[in-house]
Amino acid sequence: MPKSADISATRSPLPKPVFNDDIHHIKIFQGDCLDILEKIPADTIDLIFADPPYFLSNDGITCHAGRMVSVNKGQWDRSPGPDKMHSFNRAWLAACQRVLQPDGAIWVSGTSHVIHSVGFAMQQLGFKLLNDITWVKPNPPPNLSCRYFTHATETLIWAAKNKKSKHTFHYRLMKETNAGKQMKSVWPFYPPSPGEKRFGKHPTQKPVALLERILLAASNSHDLVLDPFLGSGTAAIAAIRASRFVIGIEAFPEWNSLALSRIVAELVFVQISVDLCGVSVDRSSVAETHARNRTLVAKLVQQERKFYFVGANQREVIYSVEAESLDDAWQKFRATTHSGKEILFVIKTETEIYLAQ
Numbered sequence: 001m002p003k004s005a006d007i008s009a010t011r012s013p014l015p016k017p018v019f020n021d022d023i024h025h026i027k028i029f030q031g032d033c034l035d036i037l038e039k040i041p042a043d044t045i046d047l048i049f050a051d052p053p054y055f056l057s058n059d060g061i062t063c064h065a066g067r068m069v070s071v072n073k074g075q076w077d078r079s080p081g082p083d084k085m086h087s088f089n090r091a092w093l094a095a096c097q098r099v100l101q102p103d104g105a106i107w108v109s110g111t112s113h114v115i116h117s118v119g120f121a122m123q124q125l126g127f128k129l130l131n132d133i134t135w136v137k138p139n140p141p142p143n144l145s146c147r148y149f150t151h152a153t154e155t156l157i158w159a160a161k162n163k164k165s166k167h168t169f170h171y172r173l174m175k176e177t178n179a180g181k182q183m184k185s186v187w188p189f190y191p192p193s194p195g196e197k198r199f200g201k202h203p204t205q206k207p208v209a210l211l212e213r214i215l216l217a218a219s220n221s222h223d224l225v226l227d228p229f230l231g232s233g234t235a236a237i238a239a240i241r242a243s244r245f246v247i248g249i250e251a252f253p254e255w256n257s258l259a260l261s262r263i264v265a266e267l268v269f270v271q272i273s274v275d276l277c278g279v280s281v282d283r284s285s286v287a288e289t290h291a292r293n294r295t296l297v298a299k300l301v302q303q304e305r306k307f308y309f310v311g312a313n314q315r316e317v318i319y320s321v322e323a324e325s326l327d328d329a330w331q332k333f334r335a336t337t338h339s340g341k342e343i344l345f346v347i348k349t350e351t352e353i354y355l356a357q
């Protein structure tokens with residue numbers, strides 16, 4: 001039975017998800033994560049990624065794109081004071097611990113405003129602390145007050161459910177990813193690219209690449225991943241790309257609709273890539289057979305990788321370009337007068353023309 005189906009055997013029924021895809025095993029709920037987590041049966045989740053409120057919205061200022069802007073992220077990010085913040089962190093961490101399967105693990109990201117409370121709550125609850133990862137931002141905004149070092153890092157705590165848990169870690173894959181050297185606990189990642197924000201901007205959106213690394217390092221294909229603070233849906237996007245199943249919870253409809261736009265576009269893109277891949281695999285095997293049968297009788301005369309940007313309103317191609325990669329294509333797209341918001345999905349085609357000889 002697929003793991004995502006297991007959660008239907010609940011003590012009290014879960015609310016209807018705002019998005020449910022049984023094919024890709026994605027369920028998105030809207031509501032307070034404490035209410036939803038309570039309704040998920042114990043020991044059912046393989047991996048949790050949680051990016052809770054940082055509680056840093058204190059009317060201070062920061063620098064964004066060269067401009068002085070407020071640090072405030074929204075009402076949900078206002079600090080209720082250290083004691084209430086710690087009680088909240090303990091409550092949701094305990095709820096996450098209950099739903100994790102015995103060898104399950106959790107990753108929590110945060111800045112100094114919240115991460116010490118998270119670490120202390122984990123110690124109080126008996127999680128097994130595995131690593132703390134420093135995410136380094138190569139291009140942080142300058143510190144405007146000039147009274148502190150420039151804030152250039154965030155911390156991710158990785159912990160297993162309890163001291164007995166045998167957590168998953170794909171050591172070899174991480175070493176391969178790191179050019180054959182053991183991967184360190186310092187991870188440089190750029191913040192989300194404009195392409196990742198084309199459906200709208202969440203103030204604390206994480207880069208998909210960061211989430212992909214976490215999922216590839218600490219879970220298996222078809223594992224059930226839960227994000228109790230889904231925001232713009234980054235964990236769900238990474239889960240789709242890494243073939244993990246996913247449950248997301250987000251309190252605010254505004255962020256859920258942003259997450260859903262991203263998820264739907266990702267699914268369309270994955271589907272098209274799979275279809276095209278299937279076709280191209282078949283075609284190349286046919287070409288190979290031909291090549292074998294007709295030894296050296298076909299000459300490659302043209303090769304082309306093209307990207308088609310399909311509009312959200314009317315499903316038609318509004319821009320097409322030859323490019324090396326999707327990122328390269330997005331860069332070229334951004335140089336046009338179009339906006340990323342106009343695009344629902346991108347189709348990539350690869351064409352090879354052989355001259356029969």
Ligand SMILES: C[S@@+](CC[C@H](N)C(=O)[O-])C[C@H]1O[C@@H](n2cnc3c(N)ncnc32)[C@H](O)[C@@H]1O
Nearest residue numbers: 032033051204205206229230231232234250251
């Ligand atoms: C730090 S952001 C997460 C950002 C996300 N990782 C991303 O990449 O977009 C925290 C999110 O948690 C949501 N949130 C805050 N309190 C919540 C609660 N009690 N239950 C569920 N979601 C909550 C906020 O609306 C916000 O979108």
